[in-house]
Amino acid sequence: MAPERGFQGETLLDVRDLKVHFPTPDGVVKAVDGLSFTVHRGETFGIVGESGSGKSVTNLTALGLVNRKAAQIEGEVLFKGRDLLKLTPGELRHVRGKELAMIFQDPFASLHPMYRVGDQLIEAVKVHSNVSKKQAEERVLELLGAVGIPRPRERFRDYPHQFSGGMRQRAMIAMALTHNPDILIADEPTTALDVTVQAQILELIDHVKREFDIGVILITHDLGVIADVSQTVMVMYAGRAMELAPKDELFRKPLHPYTWGLLDSMPRIAQKGTRLLPIEGAPPSLINVPPGCAFHPRCPHRFQPCDRERPAFADRGGGHPEACHLTIEDKRRLWAERDARRLGVAV
């Protein structure tokens, strides 16, 4: 593998060749199929891909929230050197919510509707630390303040339905931060929120990353979401990594046709007056992943080996790893043409 040029900092999570396959009556769902990446302290690691590309499963597997009986899991998920996949469910439970925390897409559904928000947070405090109810409450109030919930002492006694979507997501973030985790996994944390609230939540995540000095995994199907806050981006397709690069490099010099497609279909990057070009076709069924490169049926640049040979995920001279058979020269030329066309400049 090419030497990692990426983010400097303590390696917190090192995923190696992860495979998560679900045997179902219709066939084996290859939700994650050979995925490798690392996440460092201080880094926001963005994972981007269309819905159904295995982003959630990847992270739920790391947390042990994928039913091990229902899935065939291979590879390694090294968290601060320990392989989480080798831990017993009991051991993993002590990692979850303590060293490795996760928030989810739908803050309306993520909190229990029948318990007070404060009590749900107290529960999170007490599960991993032996403190009195009073101490737990103090900690919760402190956390609610830290994530920007006004008048925490009053809101503490509210039920989730009395919170707005943004407030609920803040409460979820507070819950995740309870035990000063090393990594916060945010799975589409803004997808269900209004645009204005989205920006606030992203800002908050960025803020707590610095404040708590943690690593963040930010999952999204929208490149725009990670454009501002992440340092590294991995593009996923059909359970595989297509491209992994420092954010600026990914936006300026993307090497994979799928990434090009994502960029073209992104409203916030495409400039005024340019056309949005959605990627043609639909993501493949993960039961029948196309042979060779999983993206080839939708790829405008496919050629000879694409439907037969699965391209290795490697640095082909472009400066960061990607999985596309095109030569680096072709990639540069094609992207330059595409970029120019996109911006409406005659080539």
Place this chain on the structure above:
Amino acid sequence: MGRYVIRRLLWAALIVFVVTLLTFVIFYVMPPGDPAIRFAGKQPTEATIREVREQLGLDKSLPKQYYTFVERLVTGDAAECPQGVEGCGWPGLWISYDSRTAVRQEIIERGPRTISLALGGAILWLVLGVSIGIISALKRRSLADRLAMGFALFGISAPVFWLGLLALFIFGSEGLGIDAFSTGYVEFSSDPVGWFSHLVLPWSVLALLYAAFYARMTRGNLIDTLGEDYIRTARAKGLPERKVIMKHGLRASLTPVVTMFGMDIALLIGGAVITETVFNLQGLGNFAVNSAASADLPAVVGVTLVLAVAVAVMSLVVDVVYAYLDPRVRYS
């Protein structure tokens, strides 16, 4: 919560009011023909009719008559009447045409039997049904689950009279001959142990029937609930699985069970007819069916009211418990 309870209480009172009013209108106002003429005997004179009319209070306004009706429901009316005087209890419960006993007395006597049967059976089936449901949901597709659901299917399909007679046969004189389990009802106040032992079989038969249903419902609800996002959150916090299920899962999956439970009890108070008959308990169910079959109007009126009040009270209880379990209800 306090305001919510008061609101529901007023609501229940309103329901009881409407039910008594409807009963009054249907049974005492709507039937065509002048009741005074009906009750005045053959070829009555004007004077007799006027006398009867006065006696029945038919000369008074309808609201006044309704008031009398409600008053008599509370204080009783049969005692004021000489035995066998037609129409004396008008408008009231008066006496059953069949048994010639005061309907109110009959209800007061039979009520505790039916309530004992219904509540005891209900507690048993709730505990049994919910536990089986939980085990089944957690051990989905295991042998225990299949056995439990097989039991549920059996319980749901087995007719009560068949189960009852089977139980009597097994424990009765032709089988094990356990006297304590024999049929009939024993007053709790005179012999608590006898009360209990005589109710064990009917409770069990009733519980078997309903537990099956509750087990399936609990299982289904719990399985659905365990797929909810907030359960994933509970797990992501690092809660032990036991707590995830018993605290977060069960709380949400039991709310529909509560509703069902309240209504089942209310309806049973209206009559667990077959169980009461098989075990010779002489409760309200028998009374209701017999009186309906023989058009025993006063008895029918009495049973109707009891059932209506039971439904009103149980829905009040259900609403309050539901609101306790689910705060969203309290605030809407």
